[in-house]
Amino acid sequence: MLKKCLKYDLKSLLFIWSVLSTAIITLSAPAGISMGMMISDSVENELFATLAVICIALYFTLTCGYLIYGIGAGVRRFYLNFRTDEAYLTFTLPVKRSTLLNSKLLATFISFAATFAVAMISILIFLSFVPDGDSTALRSFFVIIGEGLKEAWADGGILSMILILEFIIMAIEITVTIILACFSFANRTNESNKGKKITKKIIIGILIYFGFGLLFIPLMVIIGTIISYTDAVAILGTLSDLESLAVLLLTMNILNMAATIVNVSLYYDNLNIIKNKLNLA
Amino acid sequence: MSNTPVLKCENLCKAYKPGKPVLRNFDLTIEPGRIVGLLGPNGCGKSTFLKLVSGLLVPDGGKIEICGEERSENSNAYISLLPERTYFDSRSRVNELISLFSDFYEDFDSEVACKMLNDLHIPLDAKLKTLSKGMKEKVQLIMVMSRKTRLYLLDEPIGGVDPASREYILNTIITNYNPEASIIITTHLIADIEPVLDDFAFMTYGGEIVRMGNADTVREATGKTLDELFREEFRC
Numbered sequence: 116m117l118k119k120c121l122k123y124d125l126k127s128l129l130f131i132w133s134v135l136s137t138a139i140i141t142l143s144a145p146a147g148i149s150m151g152m153m154i155s156d157s158v159e160n161e162l163f164a165t166l167a168v169i170c171i172a173l174y175f176t177l178t179c180g181y182l183i184y185g186i187g188a189g190v191r192r193f194y195l196n197f198r199t200d201e202a203y204l205t206f207t208l209p210v211k212r213s214t215l216l217n218s219k220l221l222a223t224f225i226s227f228a229a230t231f232a233v234a235m236i237s238i239l240i241f242l243s244f245v246p247d248g249d250s251t252a253l254r255s256f257f258v259i260i261g262e263g264l265k266e267a268w269a270d271g272g273i274l275s276m277i278l279i280l281e282f283i284i285m286a287i288e289i290t291v292t293i294i295l296a297c298f299s300f301a302n303r304t305n306e307s308n309k310g311k312k313i314t315k316k317i318i319i320g321i322l323i324y325f326g327f328g329l330l331f332i333p334l335m336v337i338i339g340t341i342i343s344y345t346d347a348v349a350i351l352g353t354l355s356d357l358e359s360l361a362v363l364l365l366t367m368n369i370l371n372m373a374a375t376i377v378n379v380s381l382y383y384d385n386l387n388i389i390k391n392k393l394n395l396a
Numbered sequence: 397m398s399n400t401p402v403l404k405c406e407n408l409c410k411a412y413k414p415g416k417p418v419l420r421n422f423d424l425t426i427e428p429g430r431i432v433g434l435l436g437p438n439g440c441g442k443s444t445f446l447k448l449v450s451g452l453l454v455p456d457g458g459k460i461e462i463c464g465e466e467r468s469e470n471s472n473a474y475i476s477l478l479p480e481r482t483y484f485d486s487r488s489r490v491n492e493l494i495s496l497f498s499d500f501y502e503d504f505d506s507e508v509a510c511k512m513l514n515d516l517h518i519p520l521d522a523k524l525k526t527l528s529k530g531m532k533e534k535v536q537l538i539m540v541m542s543r544k545t546r547l548y549l550l551d552e553p554i555g556g557v558d559p560a561s562r563e564y565i566l567n568t569i570i571t572n573y574n575p576e577a578s579i580i581i582t583t584h585l586i587a588d589i590e591p592v593l594d595d596f597a598f599m600t601y602g603g604e605i606v607r608m609g610n611a612d613t614v615r616e617a618t619g620k621t622l623d624e625l626f627r628e629e630f631r632c
Contacts, residue, residue: 119499127485195485203483207450208500209473 116210120218128188128226135181136233139174143237146174147244155246174241178234185230189223220294400464401425402547402578403449408458408603410444418444419603422458426547431569431579431592433611433622436599437630442582443480445603446549449580450477463546473501474546478553482532486525490518490535501543509542512568516561530556534565541568548579554588566592586623596622598629 149167196205196219205215245252408422418441426432434442447453449460451472460467462474484493490513497504513520516534524532533556540548553569554562562585569579570592583589590611597608606629607614611622618625 122499123496200479200481200483201485203452203477203479203481206452207472207475207477209470210500211469 116214117218120210120214121221124192124218124222125225127192128222131184132188132226132230135177135184136230139177139181139237140233140240142170142174142177143240144244146171147241150241150245178237181230182234185227185234189219189226192222193219224290399428401461402428402463403580404459404461405445405449406459408445408448408460409456410441410448410453410603411456417602419448419455422603422605424597424605426578426580428546428576428578430594431581433586433589433593433596434580434582434599435586435596435622435626436582437601438584440599440601441603442599443551445599446477446479446551446580446582449547450475450549452477473503476540476543476545476548478537478540478548478550480552480555482524482529482536484524484532484536486523488524489520490522490524491520493524493535493539494520497539497542501545503544505542505544509538512538512542516564530558530561533557534561537565537568544574544577546574546577548577550579550581552583553581554583554585559588562588586626587621590622593622598626600630 149170152167153164153171195201196215206212208215239253242253242256243251247255403424403426405422405424408419408424409417410419411417422441422445424445434445436442444453448455449462449467451467451469462471465471488496494506494509497509498506510520513535516538518527518531518535518538524535527535533553537550537553537557540550548569550569554565557565566589569581581589581593593611595609596611596614598606600606607625614625615621620628
């Protein structure tokens with residue numbers, strides 16, 4: 116049944132996703148060419164210059180919208196299937212509720228991963244058309260990343276460790292946020308013991324999530340302090356890198372915690388609705 | 397034919413707010429092969445009862461047995477619910493719904509569904525959002541009645557349908573269901589639905605059944621139609 120559910124969940128996301136993906140991939144080359152012309156100042160005709168600016172603006176707006184869609188579409192599917200009249204169909208299908216949840220969660224992550232991958236490809240195409248000296252911005256981009264990684268490994272591995280840790284924490288935070296958002300719309304699971312188990316898992320997930328978020332900030336301070344006592348030459352460069360990383364992570368944590376608070380509130384609001392009113396509109 | 401009741405409810409309780417029960421110690425047993433009209437004024441708990449049976453709501457107390465087994469997630473395979481609302485994704489096409497039902501319900505007969513859709517002049521490639529409310533209700537009813545299941549729960553099946561199509565739909569209800577199955581119909585259009593009912597139950601506020609029995613027997617004994625009896629019972 117999971118396969119069947121997944122088929123319909125992915126199918127429902129596919130149409131808009133494929134239209135948007137095609138649009139941003141198609142637009143990335145003209146936007147890159149336009150950007151190149153703007154940088155090299157080679158556009159003399161005002162009309163072309165205006166069109167180039169519109170093309171670039173459209174591309175960036177569409178890319179941002181596309182990324183938001185990537186996260187939102189799966190969550191929206193949860194909302195439509197569980198919180199609107201469509202729930203009459205969802206909950207009367209001869210499918211276990213855990214299967215319904217698993218299928219939608221999988222579809223959400225597949226949709227998010229696919230959106231992220233297409234957005235990355237589109238940005239790389241865009242950069243390949245933007246000139247940077249004798250080369251392209253794409254080449255410069257890879258050179259910068261390569262040098263950054265080389266530096267990260269060269270300072271004794273501390274910065275690289277922090278970078279890896281940062282990516283792991285960001286991945287966990289994004290995953291937990293999406294799961295929480297999905298469960299917030301899907302907590303009609305209290306009918307059975309399985310439902311209660313899922314509720315417990317959500318609470319454990321919330322605790323782990325907050326734990327990571329809160330632990331990481333003092334961790335950054337401790338690492339920063341250790342570095343400041345170890346190598347006087349490396350202090351300035353490494354600390355500035357650490358500070359910017361800390362600011363980035365702090366912002367990420369605050370945003371994610373705000374999202375979590377909203378999700379948890381939604382979760383309990385939903386429980387209240389289910390208990391006291393009909394869950395269906 | 398099995399003698400196990402298709403549906404057996406004992407002491408069923410449900411309240412949305414504390415102290416205001418919608419259903420209180422509600423008992424009902426439906427034998428196989430019966431078409432039962434669950435009739436009552438607005439807000440007496442008819443739809444709540446159907447939602448409890450179909451698992452959309454969780455009872456506060458009591459027991460629900462479907463085909464001799466306690467209600468569980470597996471019971472959905474024996475129940476075909478027609479809610480009073482339009483509940484399909486409005487972006488879907490009619491033929492996509494047929495695929496969906498064929499995929500999920502082993503007992504769904506797509507040929508029967510296509511024939512009925514054709515009879516009611518509903519194009520298979522039509523998007524639901526392009527259809528009128530009445531047409532959508534017809535599509536829903538066709539989907540629900542094209543299953544060969546044990547218990548059909550029809551909540552206001554003809555409420556939004558034009559009088560000309562009602563006869564076809566009622567005929568569809570009678571002819572398309574499995575003889576071992578039972579149907580529970582809730583409606584306010586008693587006069588329209590009366591000819592197809594085997595049994596009836598008048599339900600009042602708090603989920604109390606004030607009168608129930610065989611439709612023909614009651615008509616013969618009282619000399620009145622169910623519609624007339626209903627008006628007498630629930631006169632404001």
